[in-house]
Amino acid sequence: MISPSFIDSTSLLFRETEQISGTRDFCFMAMDSFKKSVHDFSGKKGSLENEVLDMVKLVKSTSPRISLLMFMIFKISEEFSQYLLVSPQASISDQKNKLEEIIEEVKNARKKSSEKLIKFSKDVIENGDVILLHDASHSIFDILCQAKTDKKQFSILLAEREKKKNLIIIRFLIKHNFSFQVVPEYLLSQVKATITKSMFGAVTINSLHEVISDAGTGSIVSQMKEWKIPVYVPITNDKFSLWEAKEHHTYKTKKHKISEDIEYDKLSFSHDRYPTNLVTYFITNKGILSADELNKKYDSYYKECSFWRKKNKISETDN
Amino acid sequence: MLYDLLSAIAPFQNIIAIVFFVFVVGAMIFEFMDKVLAMSISICIMMILQIVNPTELVEMIDFNTIFLLLGMMIVVEITKESRLLSWMNIKIVQTTKGDPLILFILFTLTTFTLSTFLSNATTMMVLVPLTIGITKGMGLDPKPYLLSEIVFSDIGGALTLIGDPTNILIGSANNFSFSDFIQNLWIPIFSISLVMLCLLIWKYWSRVKPIHKSISKLFINSLSLRKIEEEFNHQKIDKTFLISTSITLTFVILALIFDIFNLPLAYIAFFGGVAMLLVARKFTHPHVVFNKIDWHMLLFFVGLFIHIGILEKVGALHPITNILSGNFTSAFELSMIIMWVVGLLSGFVENIPLVAMMIPVLQPILESGTITGNTEMVWYALSLGACLGGNGSLIGSSANMIVAQTAEKMGVKITFWEYFKLGYPITVLSLFISSLYLYFVA
Numbered sequence: 001m002i003s004p005s006f007i008d009s010t011s012l013l014f015r016e017t018e019q020i021s022g023t024r025d026f027c028f029m030a031m032d033s034f035k036k037s038v039h040d041f042s043g044k045k046g047s048l049e050n051e052v053l054d055m056v057k058l059v060k061s062t063s064p065r066i067s068l069l070m071f072m073i074f075k076i077s078e079e080f081s082q083y084l085l086v087s088p089q090a091s092i093s094d095q096k097n098k099l100e101e102i103i104e105e106v107k108n109a110r111k112k113s114s115e116k117l118i119k120f121s122k123d124v125i126e127n128g129d130v131i132l133l134h135d136a137s138h139s140i141f142d143i144l145c146q147a148k149t150d151k152k153q154f155s156i157l158l159a160e161r162e163k164k165k166n167l168i169i170i171r172f173l174i175k176h177n178f179s180f181q182v183v184p185e186y187l188l189s190q191v192k193a194t195i196t197k198s199m200f201g202a203v204t205i206n207s208l209h210e211v212i213s214d215a216g217t218g219s220i221v222s223q224m225k226e227w228k229i230p231v232y233v234p235i236t237n238d239k240f241s242l243w244e245a246k247e248h249h250t251y252k253t254k255k256h257k258i259s260e261d262i263e264y265d266k267l268s269f270s271h272d273r274y275p276t277n278l279v280t281y282f283i284t285n286k287g288i289l290s291a292d293e294l295n296k297k298y299d300s301y302y303k304e305c306s307f308w309r310k311k312n313k314i315s316e317t318d319n
Numbered sequence: 320m321l322y323d324l325l326s327a328i329a330p331f332q333n334i335i336a337i338v339f340f341v342f343v344v345g346a347m348i349f350e351f352m353d354k355v356l357a358m359s360i361s362i363c364i365m366m367i368l369q370i371v372n373p374t375e376l377v378e379m380i381d382f383n384t385i386f387l388l389l390g391m392m393i394v395v396e397i398t399k400e401s402r403l404l405s406w407m408n409i410k411i412v413q414t415t416k417g418d419p420l421i422l423f424i425l426f427t428l429t430t431f432t433l434s435t436f437l438s439n440a441t442t443m444m445v446l447v448p449l450t451i452g453i454t455k456g457m458g459l460d461p462k463p464y465l466l467s468e469i470v471f472s473d474i475g476g477a478l479t480l481i482g483d484p485t486n487i488l489i490g491s492a493n494n495f496s497f498s499d500f501i502q503n504l505w506i507p508i509f510s511i512s513l514v515m516l517c518l519l520i521w522k523y524w525s526r527v528k529p530i531h532k533s534i535s536k537l538f539i540n541s542l543s544l545r546k547i548e549e550e551f552n553h554q555k556i557d558k559t560f561l562i563s564t565s566i567t568l569t570f571v572i573l574a575l576i577f578d579i580f581n582l583p584l585a586y587i588a589f590f591g592g593v594a595m596l597l598v599a600r601k602f603t604h605p606h607v608v609f610n611k612i613d614w615h616m617l618l619f620f621v622g623l624f625i626h627i628g629i630l631e632k633v634g635a636l637h638p639i640t641n642i643l644s645g646n647f648t649s650a651f652e653l654s655m656i657i658m659w660v661v662g663l664l665s666g667f668v669e670n671i672p673l674v675a676m677m678i679p680v681l682q683p684i685l686e687s688g689t690i691t692g693n694t695e696m697v698w699y700a701l702s703l704g705a706c707l708g709g710n711g712s713l714i715g716s717s718a719n720m721i722v723a724q725t726a727e728k729m730g731v732k733i734t735f736w737e738y739f740k741l742g743y744p745i746t747v748l749s750l751f752i753s754s755l756y757l758y759f760v761a
Binding site for chain 1: 416455456457458531532533534535537538539540541542543545546549550553
């Protein structure tokens with residue numbers, strides 16, 4: 001039985017880690033942690049399957065759900081269940097070894113998806129491009145590094161936001177010797193003429209055909225659309241949230257104190273959301289897709305997964 | 320008219336001095352006024368009433384203690400600036416590999432060790448946010464960890480000269496060296512630590528026991544550790560600063576422990592602080608360090624010395640001296656009464672003014688030659704009472720209050736009674752173990 005307080009602290013841990021490391025790297029960290037926990041597990045034979053099911057329940061219950069992590073855990077759980085059907089007499093040691101193997105395979109499959117995405121991104125960046133960045137998406141970082149390896153000549157314009165995120169991006173740009181300038185995110189109108197392309201990360205796509213992203217991305221994407229500057233969003237299909245999305249979700253913070261005598265309620269949201277049709281192209285592991293093509297792909301995956309949703313009792317989410 | 324007033328109050332100088340002392344102690348306990356402000360007001364009035372003159376005032380201040388405190392504060396601030404403490408904490412957490420029991424033991428021992436060299440308040444300011452961040456992230460209840468840290472910060476602080484301000488006062492008044500404290504107190508302190516660690520583990524077993532039978536908990540622990548490492552890796556740490564600070568700090572601590580230069584400890588601490596400023600000059604500006612020095616605490620000590628000096632001057636402490644010297648003839652008896660009275664009071668009254676007041680009371684008694692036995696142990700009994708007594712309640716020491724306040728800001732509420740039910744029995748047991756030790760050595 002997983003307690004509500006355990007779920008709450010897990011949700012907080014997932015959110016904070018994902019914000020520091022990005023969705024992809026967070027999922028890899030989660031897989032490494034899962035593998036280590038299986039290795040350190042010292043329960044009796046017969047208990048391992050229940051422990052894996054508890055992991056599924058835990059990941060399913062966090063708020064918000066991280067779809068990529070959910071898929072990976074579900075896949076591991078299904079493959080392990082099939083292994084137990086085939087080898088019911090396996091010792092606890094063999095079961096643990098097999099489970100660790102499955103985790104590693106799922107992690108590697110995810111890495112291959114990322115590699116395919118990078119492969120499809122090769123022609124996106126062209127010589128002379130000035131690319132607008134806003135968030136610390138590791139997929140975008142990989143695309144930029146690949147373009148540099150391919151000896152493309154381009155520069156970066158960073159839309160400045162909160163200090164912590166900026167620092168991550170700027171450290172990356174300096175480390176890899178990218179030519180860049182910084183502009184406040186609320187003054188992009190002053191530099192719009194210089195921007196040739198824009199790239200933004202995405203946490204997931206939901207059933208309302210919305211891109212879920214870092215806070216503040218939605219408004220900048222809208223501006224790019226208005227100014228007819230191409231918007232590129234890299235995302236692999238295993239990051240799709242294949243369950244019914246809620247219309248809205250809010251998090252209300254505690255009172256925010258701005259000075260000794262002024263205190264007010266401040267609304268805080270973990271992510272931003274905007275329609276997929278604001279995006280010019282999605283860079284995916286299945287190729288470069290327009291918004292319509294992506295929406296059709298999403299719908300077909302959604303339909304394919306109806307049995308999976310019923311089996312795992314996945315319903316509403318706040319993504 | 321003024322002359323007439325001064326003449327009229329002259330016979331009542333001791334009562335006036337006591338009233339002002341009580342006023343200052345009241346300000347500390349009930350916080351109706353800042354304690355340094357309260358001290359300043361009472362000193363000003365007593366100067367106007369000619370109870371003390373400026374020359375006497377300066378002579379009452381123990382500058383050895385002030386410079387020892389100032390030197391150590393500079394050392395500690397630069398150590399914090401270099402992120403040495405953050406680096407050490409990450410290494411400790413990595414060592415635990417997420418095991419709640421090992422985390423509990425290591426955090427407790429880290430608190431104990433840091434408290435022997437840093438002020439308890441500094442130790443807690445560094446450890447509490449880290450403890451709450453790590454334990455909450457791992458889905459653990461932070462309270463057992465925080466409560467254990469409160470207990471061990473007071474126990475650890477008793478072991479060395481610089482571990483607690485009361486020890487600085489006692490050591491400075493008697494020219495005790497750093498190693499004197501360790502030689503005379505390691506047995507009771509280590510015994511108490513072992514007993515308390517076992518008791519706390521037994522009490523909180525359900526919340527700190529190993530979790531090897533739950534993959535979900537192992538998973539969260541491991542992921543939390545990785546997150547902490549990731550956060551730490553994102554911090555900019557200057558390795559040169561870190562290494563040079565570590566080397567200088569080691570040298571300062573060794574100089575204090577082994578009395579390398581045969582100089583008063585205050586000189587070593589102050590020189591150590593200057594050396595750290597020199598080493599750190601390329602990485603942090605001295606005014607950044609000086610802005611963070613607790614000048615309020617230094618002024619508090621200055622005011623305290625003046626108040627105690629005035630009490631001594633007007634003979635207000637003589638009744639206490641007479642009671643003690645008239646009723647106790649052996650070092651053991653005197654040690655026991657001092658340790659237990661100070662120990663039980665320290666849970667509710669600030670131990671620093673209590674110890675500052677006891678020093679001029681005990682000095683003439685112990686120098687008179689009327690006390691038989693190992694008279695030096697009386698001072699260590701005072702130290703034990705003052706330090707261990709701080710565990711009695713949340714208001715027993717400033718470090719305890721810092722833990723409670725910081726924890727509350729981070730969503731963990733420790734109430735007075737919750738801690739009292741744990742802290743006071745621990746204090747009594749600690750004093751009992753110390754009594755056994757004193758029986759054999761005093």
